[in-house]
Amino acid sequence: MTLALTLFTLIAISLGAIFFLAGTVGLLRFPDTLTRLHALTKADNLGLGLIVLGLLPQVDWPVGGLKLIAVWLVVLLAGATVGQLMAKAARSDAWNGSTDLEPPR
Amino acid sequence: MSAALIVDLGLTLLILGLGVWTVAARSNNGAVVGYIAYGLLVALVWVRLAAVDVALTEAAIGSGLTGLLLLGVATRLPRSARLTRPPTGLGTRLLAGFLSAAVAGGLAAVVLLLPDPAPTLAPSVAANLPATGLGNPVTGVLIAFRAIDTLLESVVLVFAIIGVWSLAPKDGWGERPGWLRPAPLGSALTLLAQLLPPIGILVGIHLFWTGATAPGGAFQGGAVLAAMWVLAMIAGLARPPAVSRRWLRLMLVAGPALFLTVGIAGIWLAGAFLAYPVAYAKPLILVIEAALTLSIAAALGLLLAGPPEHPSAAERQP
Numbered sequence: 001m002t003l004a005l006t007l008f009t010l011i012a013i014s015l016g017a018i019f020f021l022a023g024t025v026g027l028l029r030f031p032d033t034l035t036r037l038h039a040l041t042k043a044d045n046l047g048l049g050l051i052v053l054g055l056l057p058q059v060d061w062p063v064g065g066l067k068l069i070a071v072w073l074v075v076l077l078a079g080a081t082v083g084q085l086m087a088k089a090a091r092s093d094a095w096n097g098s099t100d101l102e103p104p105r
Numbered sequence: 106m107s108a109a110l111i112v113d114l115g116l117t118l119l120i121l122g123l124g125v126w127t128v129a130a131r132s133n134n135g136a137v138v139g140y141i142a143y144g145l146l147v148a149l150v151w152v153r154l155a156a157v158d159v160a161l162t163e164a165a166i167g168s169g170l171t172g173l174l175l176l177g178v179a180t181r182l183p184r185s186a187r188l189t190r191p192p193t194g195l196g197t198r199l200l201a202g203f204l205s206a207a208v209a210g211g212l213a214a215v216v217l218l219l220p221d222p223a224p225t226l227a228p229s230v231a232a233n234l235p236a237t238g239l240g241n242p243v244t245g246v247l248i249a250f251r252a253i254d255t256l257l258e259s260v261v262l263v264f265a266i267i268g269v270w271s272l273a274p275k276d277g278w279g280e281r282p283g284w285l286r287p288a289p290l291g292s293a294l295t296l297l298a299q300l301l302p303p304i305g306i307l308v309g310i311h312l313f314w315t316g317a318t319a320p321g322g323a324f325q326g327g328a329v330l331a332a333m334w335v336l337a338m339i340a341g342l343a344r345p346p347a348v349s350r351r352w353l354r355l356m357l358v359a360g361p362a363l364f365l366t367v368g369i370a371g372i373w374l375a376g377a378f379l380a381y382p383v384a385y386a387k388p389l390i391l392v393i394e395a396a397l398t399l400s401i402a403a404a405l406g407l408l409l410a411g412p413p414e415h416p417s418a419a420e421r422q423p
Contacts, residue, residue: 070304077300084293
């Protein structure tokens with residue numbers, strides 16, 4: 001039973017790490033802000049979810065496990081909100097007054 | 106080479122690289138964002154060094170609060186000052202670089218030349234900790250053994266607020282702080298500012314309360330509470346209070362004032378300034394920490410809210 005749980009942890013965390021890697025590759029390779037945000041938020045939410053899922057059998061219940069789930073939920077909330085705000089900032093001209101431009105060469 | 110060593114080495118290289126990137130960044134905003142990420146990485150290093158208290162403070166105040174302050178300054182600079190033309194000659198910059206390198210080299214030499222084992226007061230802290238009734242040695246050092254440092258730090262925060270408020274324009278004195286321009290209602294930020302504060306306030310109080318026995322304390326708890334207040338102000342759900350409000354000023358000085366009062370009372374009750382009578386050490390420390398948490402939260406929130414402005418200043422500025 002312990003072996004099966006350890007195996008589950010290893011697989012879930014590895015999958016999560018792959019999602020993080022995919023998100024990072026997307027952040028570096030995608031052409032514009034909106035697609036980069038898409039790669040970052042989706043992959044990170046899933047990646048962190050899988051890592052939390054993998055860690056659940058390894059922590060003491062109920063306090064440790066509930067803390068991990070709470071961390072994941074708060075990151076979901078923060079990630080989704082920041083993604084929305086950044087997308088809005090990238091699309092609207094109203095924020096141009098506060099963007100920092102590169103100096104002309 | 107163990108896995109932990111590889112992770113530490115990678116973390117160190119990442120921090121050094123990010124430091125160089127931050128110094129070399131061509132725009133102020135870019136440099137500030139680099140600095141925020143740098144602070145979060147440094148917090149990870151503190152965790153690796155098993156100094157979780159310092160890691161929490163670094164993440165909350167070093168990276169989060171200072172980063173936000175710098176970001177506010179970077180966007181507030183007039184456009185002409187934002188262009189990173191070198192303002193000084195090559196000689197001055199070389200001299201500055203040389204002096205910075207000398208300071209870094211000196212620090213490295215001091216750390217490397219420490220005798221082995223390094224001199225430490227940790228055993229005497231561990232031996233005397235039971236007298237305070239605390240379980241967390243960091244809180245013991247902050248509130249009991251080196252209480253004078255913490256007292257002065259909490260007073261410095263009040264001075265910082267006075268400094269920010271003294272930047273008020275002539276017609277702004279006594280009005281509400283004006284740096285946080287609220288976002289339009291109905292955006293994603295509104296939802297976040299409605300959902301997160303109940304959780305954040307709980308976490309802030311928990312950090313203060315658990316500081317007696319585990320990593321946490323007044324500064325970390327206060328920083329989280331201040332973050333929740335600032336979130337509500339940025340989202341437009343709460344307005345910053347006018348700086349002439351008496352309750353606000355009482356809140357700002359409550360922590361340092363109570364700390365100082367208990368410290369002076371200690372001269373008669375326990376035989377020394379800032380000493381606690383042993384029988385009441387734990388409850389006194391908790392009361393002081395609670396008042397400090399409140400004052401720190403108020404001070405940090407007001408630091409970000411900026412100097413007071415006349416209500417019409419919002420229309421005059423873009």
